Amino acid sequence: MILMEAKGIHKQFHNREVVKGIDVEIRQSEILALIGTNGAGKSTTMGMLLGILPPDAGAITRWREDYKAHIGVQLQSTPFFEGYTTEENLQLFAALYNLRMGKEQIQKKLEECNLQEARKTLASRLSGGQQKRLAIAVTTLHNPDLIILDEPAAGLDPRGRHEVRTMIKRLAQNKVTVLFSSHDMEEVSRIADRIILMHEGLIVAQGEPESLLQQYHTENLESLYLELTDNTQAEANR
Numbered sequence: 001m002i003l004m005e006a007k008g009i010h011k012q013f014h015n016r017e018v019v020k021g022i023d024v025e026i027r028q029s030e031i032l033a034l035i036g037t038n039g040a041g042k043s044t045t046m047g048m049l050l051g052i053l054p055p056d057a058g059a060i061t062r063w064r065e066d067y068k069a070h071i072g073v074q075l076q077s078t079p080f081f082e083g084y085t086t087e088e089n090l091q092l093f094a095a096l097y098n099l100r101m102g103k104e105q106i107q108k109k110l111e112e113c114n115l116q117e118a119r120k121t122l123a124s125r126l127s128g129g130q131q132k133r134l135a136i137a138v139t140t141l142h143n144p145d146l147i148i149l150d151e152p153a154a155g156l157d158p159r160g161r162h163e164v165r166t167m168i169k170r171l172a173q174n175k176v177t178v179l180f181s182s183h184d185m186e187e188v189s190r191i192a193d194r195i196i197l198m199h200e201g202l203i204v205a206q207g208e209p210e211s212l213l214q215q216y217h218t219e220n221l222e223s224l225y226l227e228l229t230d231n232t233q234a235e236a237n238r
């Protein structure tokens with residue numbers, strides 16, 4: 001099933017076009033990575049898919065009318081209730097969604113984000129990786145169909161990144177569709193089912209990691225990224 005289909009979406013800010021007519025499809029239960037250079041238009045695209053930024057042109061079809069209630073979003077920094085523990089934060093965020101979480105549900109969430117041992121730790125004392133996992137857990141409290149994560153593993157050490165990846169994979173196994181943006185090609189190659197590579201407001205490549213490597217005869221995603229986002233190379237090919 002297709003959750004979202006954007007066709008020819010454009011967005012400009014102050015007469016500068018930052019998304020230049022792109023098509024994006026999000027398929028149920030997939031992990032879709034949005035990658036690209038700084039300023040490529042990834043966050044703007046996510047904003048349009050989320051329904052918080054209206055496209056200037058083009059159309060987006062979504063899987064249900066009340067889609068906003070079925071999406072979870074994690075932006076680059078999620079503010080926690082600092083004087084409260086991990087467990088209390090889960091309860092407080094659940095209350096924002098008008099949900100009451102019983103002991104068993106809290107336990108399940110803590111296991112899902114591998115934070116059982118940190119359940120009584122104040123949010124402000126959690127490590128960077130633990131905070132990111134708690135932030136992702138918060139996006140899933142209302143059992144959304146789709147979660148959108150803006151650079152979920154940015155700034156983490158290898159163990160932290162590994163744990164975030166494991167959590168994202170587990171969510172996808174439980175039928176949550178994941179759209180995430182990243183600058184980390186290793187992370188992307190390890191978890192994404194499909195990749196969309198953006199550069200200067202356009203999609204320059206998209207597909208499954210393996211087929212992209214074959215199509216472009218490149219060894220790894222990093223080389224592909226460098227090749228397709230190299231303006232001097234692009235000029236030379238014009």
Ligand SMILES: Nc1ncnc2c1ncn2[C@@H]1O[C@H](COP(=O)(O)OP(=O)(O)OP(=O)(O)O)[C@@H](O)[C@H]1O
Pocket residue numbers: 013014018036037038039040041042043044045
């Ligand atoms: N609200 C806004 N007003 C004006 N310009 C904006 C606005 N939002 C984004 N832009 C500009 O649009 C361009 C695309 O920004 P966007 O945040 O979508 O890129 P990105 O690919 O997510 O970048 P990064 O990887 O650095 O987060 C940038 O040049 C940015 O400065």
